[in-house]
Amino acid sequence: MPPRLTIRPGHPDFLDLPWSKSLPTWNLPNMIDLPKGISRHEVRFLSYPQGIYVVKELAAMLAENDYRILRGLEAVGAPAVEAVGLVERRTSDPGEEMSAALITAYEPFSFSYRELLAGVGMAAVKSDDDRAPGFGRRRNQMLDAFAGLLVELHVAGCFWGDCSLSNVLYRFDAEAIETIMVDAETARLYEDGLTDGHRGEDVELMIENVAGGMADIAAEMGVDVDLADFALGFDIADRYHNLWSEIGRTVTINSEERYRITERVERINQLGFDVEEVDLLPSIDDTSEMLIKVKVGGRSFHSNRLKALTGIDALEFQARAILADVHYFGGEGDATAKATNAIRWRVNHFEPMIARLNALADLADPIQAYCDILNHRYQLAAAQKRDVTTEEALEDWLATGRPGYPLLPSSVV
Structure with a gap:
C-alpha cells in the first residue's frame, strides 16, 4: 500500500521523496546540513524553491498528534513551528519508528537553546559572572523568553509535556528574543484552558528536562556533572510564575478610577499579549468597587x-x-x-x-x-x-x- 500524504496548499507535494526508505538512508541532492538540537528522532532538512523544510521520522500516533497540535497552535497564533504535511502508512506497522513522518517549515535565523549552551564549552557550569560563556550578558533576556514561551502556550491551553533546551528555538526580535516551540508529539490542547495542576506539572517537567540537558552538556564537555547549572530550570520557573501572576492578577478599582482599565490593558500589551476580553465584576466586600479581570490572548499585539x-x-x-x-x-x-x-x-x-x-x-x-x-x-x-x-x-x-x-x-x- 503506498503512503498517504496530507500536504497543505502553497508547498511542494513532496512526492519526489523516497518515503518507503528510512531517513538515515536518504541521499538526495536537495538535502542540506543545518544546525539542530538533540532529537529522539531522525531529522533531515530539504531545500525547495518554496523554502526549506524539516522532515522528522516517527511512529504514526506521535506524528498525527504532533501535526494536529501544531495546526491547533497555529490557529490561535501560538509560537510554534508551522506544520506543513503529514506522511502516513510508510510501513504496515504503525508502531514502527519510520511508519510516519512530519513535515514542518524551517524557522529562519533560529537556533535551539541547547545549541547555544553546548557550543561554548563551559556554558553548562553555574557562574555568577554575567560575562560567562553561554547566555552571557543576555542571560536575563534568554531566560525571560524561555519562560514567556511556556506562558504563551499555557494561555493557549497547551500542555507541552516536553519543554527542554533542545525543543525551544530562539531568534532575535528587535531588542527582545522570540522563542518558538518544536516537537509537539507529547502535547495536548484543552479548549477550556489548563488547570493549575496541568501548569504545575508542565513546569516541573521543564525543570527536570532542563536539568538533564545541563548535565548532558557538562558531560559532553568533560566538566564534572556536579558543577552543572542544575538551578537553571528553577530560575526559568520563577520567571514563569512572575509573568503568569502579572497577566492573571485581578485589579480592584473604585467608580472614579475607570482610567485604570486602560492602564491594565496597556500593561498587558506592553508585555506583548493581546487582551481578548475585559470583565468588570462587582466587589463582594465593597459595592463602590469593581474588579478588573482580563482574558489574555496571544503574544502578537x-x-x-x-x-x-x-x-x-x-x-x-x-x-x-x-x-x-x-x-x-x-x-x-x-x-x-x-x-x-x-x-x-x-x-x-x-x-x-x-x-x-x-x-x-x-x-x-x-x-x-x-x-x-x-x-x-x-x-x-x-x-x-x-x-x-x-x-x-x-x-x-x-x-x-x-x-x-x-x-x-x-x-x-
Whole structure:
C-alpha cells in the first residue's frame, strides 16, 4: 500500500521523496546540513524553491498528534513551528519508528537553546559572572523568553509535556528574543484552558528536562556533572510564575478610577499579549468597587497591528519598533490619514531601505537590521540633541560595525 500524504496548499507535494526508505538512508541532492538540537528522532532538512523544510521520522500516533497540535497552535497564533504535511502508512506497522513522518517549515535565523549552551564549552557550569560563556550578558533576556514561551502556550491551553533546551528555538526580535516551540508529539490542547495542576506539572517537567540537558552538556564537555547549572530550570520557573501572576492578577478599582482599565490593558500589551476580553465584576466586600479581570490572548499585539496597518509581517518586538517608525514618519490624524501615511512610509522609506539591506551580502535578517538602524537613529539623535534621518543613521550604523540593541532588564519583576 503506498503512503498517504496530507500536504497543505502553497508547498511542494513532496512526492519526489523516497518515503518507503528510512531517513538515515536518504541521499538526495536537495538535502542540506543545518544546525539542530538533540532529537529522539531522525531529522533531515530539504531545500525547495518554496523554502526549506524539516522532515522528522516517527511512529504514526506521535506524528498525527504532533501535526494536529501544531495546526491547533497555529490557529490561535501560538509560537510554534508551522506544520506543513503529514506522511502516513510508510510501513504496515504503525508502531514502527519510520511508519510516519512530519513535515514542518524551517524557522529562519533560529537556533535551539541547547545549541547555544553546548557550543561554548563551559556554558553548562553555574557562574555568577554575567560575562560567562553561554547566555552571557543576555542571560536575563534568554531566560525571560524561555519562560514567556511556556506562558504563551499555557494561555493557549497547551500542555507541552516536553519543554527542554533542545525543543525551544530562539531568534532575535528587535531588542527582545522570540522563542518558538518544536516537537509537539507529547502535547495536548484543552479548549477550556489548563488547570493549575496541568501548569504545575508542565513546569516541573521543564525543570527536570532542563536539568538533564545541563548535565548532558557538562558531560559532553568533560566538566564534572556536579558543577552543572542544575538551578537553571528553577530560575526559568520563577520567571514563569512572575509573568503568569502579572497577566492573571485581578485589579480592584473604585467608580472614579475607570482610567485604570486602560492602564491594565496597556500593561498587558506592553508585555506583548493581546487582551481578548475585559470583565468588570462587582466587589463582594465593597459595592463602590469593581474588579478588573482580563482574558489574555496571544503574544502578537503589535505584530497584528503592523500587519493590519501596513501589510508587513514582523516579529512582536520588531513590529513595536517599526510601528514607532510609522508614527515617526507621520502617523497622526484620523484612520484614513493614518492608513495613507502608512502606505507612503512603506513605499518611500521602508521598502527602499529593505532593498538596500538585502543587497548586503553578509546580512542574514533585513527586518532585524532595519530595527537595529531605528535604534541607532534614536541613539544618535539623543546624543546630538537633534533629529537624525534614517539615511544618516544607516551610514553611521554601517561605519560603526552595525551595532545592535543594548541589553534590556528583565521584563517582569
